[in-house]
Amino acid sequence: MESLKIKAEVIDHDDLRRIITRLAHEMIERNKGTERMLVVGIRTRGAVLAERIVKTIQKIEGKAVPLGILDITLYRDDFRKRLRQPKVQISDIPFEIDDRDVLLVDDVLFTGRTSRAALDALMDFGRPSSVQLVVLVDRGHRELPIRADYVGKSIPTSIGEEVQVRLLETDGEDCVLLVEAPKEEA
Amino acid sequence: MGLQSRHLLGLEGVSKDDIHLILDNAVSFKEILKRPIPKVPTLRGKTVLNLFYEASTRTRISFELAEKRLSADTVNFSKTGSSVAKGETLKDTIRNIEAMNIDMVVVRHAAAGVPLFLTKCVDAAIINAGDGMHEHPTQALLDMMTLREKYGKLGGLKVAILGDVAHSRVARSNIFGLLTMGAEVMVCGPKTLMPYGIDEMGVEVSYSVDAALEWADVINILRIQLERQGKGLFPSIREYHTEFGVTKKRLEKMDKVITIMHPGPINRGVELDSDIADSENSVILKQVTNGVAVRMAVLYLLSGNEGGEESS
Numbered sequence: 001m002e003s004l005k006i007k008a009e010v011i012d013h014d015d016l017r018r019i020i021t022r023l024a025h026e027m028i029e030r031n032k033g034t035e036r037m038l039v040v041g042i043r044t045r046g047a048v049l050a051e052r053i054v055k056t057i058q059k060i061e062g063k064a065v066p067l068g069i070l071d072i073t074l075y076r077d078d079f080r081k082r083l084r085q086p087k088v089q090i091s092d093i094p095f096e097i098d099d100r101d102v103l104l105v106d107d108v109l110f111t112g113r114t115s116r117a118a119l120d121a122l123m124d125f126g127r128p129s130s131v132q133l134v135v136l137v138d139r140g141h142r143e144l145p146i147r148a149d150y151v152g153k154s155i156p157t158s159i160g161e162e163v164q165v166r167l168l169e170t171d172g173e174d175c176v177l178l179v180e181a182p183k184e185e186a
Numbered sequence: 187m188g189l190q191s192r193h194l195l196g197l198e199g200v201s202k203d204d205i206h207l208i209l210d211n212a213v214s215f216k217e218i219l220k221r222p223i224p225k226v227p228t229l230r231g232k233t234v235l236n237l238f239y240e241a242s243t244r245t246r247i248s249f250e251l252a253e254k255r256l257s258a259d260t261v262n263f264s265k266t267g268s269s270v271a272k273g274e275t276l277k278d279t280i281r282n283i284e285a286m287n288i289d290m291v292v293v294r295h296a297a298a299g300v301p302l303f304l305t306k307c308v309d310a311a312i313i314n315a316g317d318g319m320h321e322h323p324t325q326a327l328l329d330m331m332t333l334r335e336k337y338g339k340l341g342g343l344k345v346a347i348l349g350d351v352a353h354s355r356v357a358r359s360n361i362f363g364l365l366t367m368g369a370e371v372m373v374c375g376p377k378t379l380m381p382y383g384i385d386e387m388g389v390e391v392s393y394s395v396d397a398a399l400e401w402a403d404v405i406n407i408l409r410i411q412l413e414r415q416g417k418g419l420f421p422s423i424r425e426y427h428t429e430f431g432v433t434k435k436r437l438e439k440m441d442k443v444i445t446i447m448h449p450g451p452i453n454r455g456v457e458l459d460s461d462i463a464d465s466e467n468s469v470i471l472k473q474v475t476n477g478v479a480v481r482m483a484v485l486y487l488l489s490g491n492e493g494g495e496e497s498s
Contacts (some may be wrong), residue, residue: 088211089213125222
């Protein structure tokens with residue numbers, strides 16, 4: 001991978017921990033407890049964040065909240081444009097989602113297309129009583145009428161920038177970087 | 187990430203990475219089949235033609251289900267009741283059908299090489315669902331998926347293929363695929379049902395079913411094609427059963443568990459006894475379930491934008 005020009009570190013290790021703690025508190029508060037709550041993370045980094053949120057909720061409330069993982073590859077809307085198909089990974093939702101409040105977790109909210117795909121994927125598993133969107137970073141530039149219910153941090157960006165979420169489990173460190181978008185490859 | 191080829195004509199020459207890619211994807215597709223709504227919108231807008239010039243139940247239904255689970259539109263063609271009966275050539279048939287905008291063709295034909303021929307006639311991606319005595323790649327892939335599921339790996343596994351190896355496209359695809367994946371393969375059957383040049387394929391050859399069972403972790407039992415009976419290849423069905431049939435008695439002599447596979451349809455009491463086919467060591471129905479998942483993976487992986495005109 002070529003080295004990208006890093007413009008700023010917008011969230012560091014400690015910030016991230018505090019944000020997750022705050023998001024967990026907000027989620028518990030707004031749902032009046034964890035009783036009907038399910039947390040579903042969107043692969044790859046949303047799933048890692050979802051796992052951390054579930055652990056945090058466990059610490060706060062002393063109750064385990066079911067955790068699921070959603071792979072949205074097959075629901076994407078740019079399918080017909082792609083030359084090569086990405087590998088499909090397993091979605092793991094080992095519980096009924098009917099009549100529950102599903103907290104859908106993703107790392108970055110950008111155009112809203114991933115969230116749209118995730119909503120479609122989720123509906124194939126059942127009919128939740130509500131779906132709430134949790135994102136670590138909202139960077140703007142929506143292309144669809146979608147908004148997040150819980151936002152870690154809003155970061156205004158220009159279209160030529162990219163938000164890189166790096167997590168211990170997948171990237172070896174905890175931080176969020178604002179970088180110059182790589183030039184279109186020829 | 188993607189397959190090396192636009193078509194799936196056989197497993198001969200297909201790389202280990204590509205086989206892994208198909209099997210890994212198939213595992214994910216298997217999960218979809220267990221959902222309350224076992225359908226994803228991925229191939230919406232794609233049209234798949236099932237071109238079956240030869241009788242088929244399982245393969246055809248399996249492909250059709252796989253296509254429908256991926257939301258593709260499907261059209262079916264069978265030899266009887268079509269223009270073939272009026273004398274139209276294969277090339278004309280396929281070119282006419284392609285003129286109606288088909289993205290992929292799943293083809294089965296009694297003549298080897300028909301899938302390859304089709305790649306030269308039309309632009310659509312071609313998937314071989316069995317051509318003559320040549321190959322039946324998706325069957326071998328589902329066999330390998332079933333084995334990988336059970337043993338966690340294919341490398342080092344000892345797989346014996348028993349029966350009419352000479353006329354079997356299933357055997358050929360399995361030999362190519364399993365050897366690529368690092369498994370050991372033995373073929374076993376009467377000498378008259380062994381193909382010419384089998385020694386050069388890199389497999390062990392045995393003419394004793396007991397020796398094969400002694401050697402194997404897995405036995406894949408081919409269907410004795412009853413229609414070949416009377417061509418003098420073996421004296422009688424009963425004699426075949428006595429010499430090569432997999433029976434409880436034979437298996438009980440082995441002090442180990444042997445996994446039983448069969449591509450179907452089974453001739454119960456000929457190549458395989460009923461109590462063994464339905465025993466706990468039989469994975470025959472698992473093979474069928476995995477068939478849909480494997481075919482979904484193949485359709486998905488081959489559905490990339492052909493020609494690359496919109497490569498972004």
